[in-house]
Amino acid sequence: MKPSGSFGLISITISLFVLVSCTSISGTNHPESSIELTPYQTRTPSISSSPTQPVVETLAPTLTPFVYQVVTGDTFSKIAKQHGISVESLLVANPGIAPESLKIGQNLIIPSNSEPEISIINATPEPLEIGSGFCQPSVGGTTCLIPVKNSSIQSVENVKIHVSLFGNDDQLLTSQDAILPLNILPPGQILPVAIFFNGFTNGTAVQSELVSSARLNNIDHRYLATVLQNILISISWDGLSAGIQGQIWLPENEKPATTIWLVGVAYDANHRIIGFRRWEWNGLHQPGSALPFTLTVYSLGPAIERVEMIVEARP
Numbered sequence: 001m002k003p004s005g006s007f008g009l010i011s012i013t014i015s016l017f018v019l020v021s022c023t024s025i026s027g028t029n030h031p032e033s034s035i036e037l038t039p040y041q042t043r044t045p046s047i048s049s050s051p052t053q054p055v056v057e058t059l060a061p062t063l064t065p066f067v068y069q070v071v072t073g074d075t076f077s078k079i080a081k082q083h084g085i086s087v088e089s090l091l092v093a094n095p096g097i098a099p100e101s102l103k104i105g106q107n108l109i110i111p112s113n114s115e116p117e118i119s120i121i122n123a124t125p126e127p128l129e130i131g132s133g134f135c136q137p138s139v140g141g142t143t144c145l146i147p148v149k150n151s152s153i154q155s156v157e158n159v160k161i162h163v164s165l166f167g168n169d170d171q172l173l174t175s176q177d178a179i180l181p182l183n184i185l186p187p188g189q190i191l192p193v194a195i196f197f198n199g200f201t202n203g204t205a206v207q208s209e210l211v212s213s214a215r216l217n218n219i220d221h222r223y224l225a226t227v228l229q230n231i232l233i234s235i236s237w238d239g240l241s242a243g244i245q246g247q248i249w250l251p252e253n254e255k256p257a258t259t260i261w262l263v264g265v266a267y268d269a270n271h272r273i274i275g276f277r278r279w280e281w282n283g284l285h286q287p288g289s290a291l292p293f294t295l296t297v298y299s300l301g302p303a304i305e306r307v308e309m310i311v312e313a314r315p
Helices: 076-082 087-093 116-121
Strands: 007-011 021-026 037-039 042-044 066-069 107-110 129-131 134-138 141-149 156-166 172-179 190-198 205-215 227-236 241-250 257-267 273-285 289-298 306-314
Touching: 076 087, 129 205, 141 156, 141 205, 141 273, 156 190, 172 190, 190 257, 190 273, 227 306, 241 257, 241 306, 257 289
Parallel strands: none
Antiparallel strands: 007 227, 021 306, 037 129, 042 205, 066 107, 129 141, 134 141, 141 190, 156 172, 156 205, 227 241, 241 289, 257 273, 257 306, 273 289
């Protein structure tokens, strides 16, 4: 959906030191978010009606590999131990790389489930809360945004949600998996999964359930602390879009960042997530400096009341 009209300015400056940074801007005063969230499986309120849904069989969690960048003092055994895998698994995932000649900045593939013990560790996903989502029929299909909240005191990663679309008489029309727009979900934070059911405009309800999630180790150095600064939010006159600009500052005691993702999440007056967008940057962001950003978030239909942001930075 494209923005229209002029923007009304809402500005606020935020400085926040966290593993990942989050901020919220509101067009008007309102009570704190009251999204109703329940652990694991939930049925999203119907698009046009609310039939009782059959239970969808939980899929076995499958975590995806990720890339790790070698830092000073790293060894093969140290990296393997840090990520809970064997040295043999790390060697198999990185053919042609000699353990005795690691170089700073070199990328290694970290296998997530190549060892039996890893599958056992992650057989039960870390508990998350899947809330009531927002679905909107659109050209050629139906789009659903479903909030996922991490109520624990530790970040989680590799979050995957299985979403099913039902029609009349509880008939299963289609289903698919979805992931969050960031690799990690910080403690106490909410991010949406987005599903587009291509070719299905006659759905009446959706059902969502947690497939996989893994707790992030406290000594994990794959993510950097950041600070959001000089944030300016401009919500259009009709509330259908919000322009966001500001700076991401990297503290001087952190490593240089090579990848930064920022997600802007739009909420309506009823605290429903009605839109989000991810901003991506790749390069070399040095500690002690600020990186400017600009992005626009669009609503699926309702007027935007506020925007929250979560940033993820990796060395």
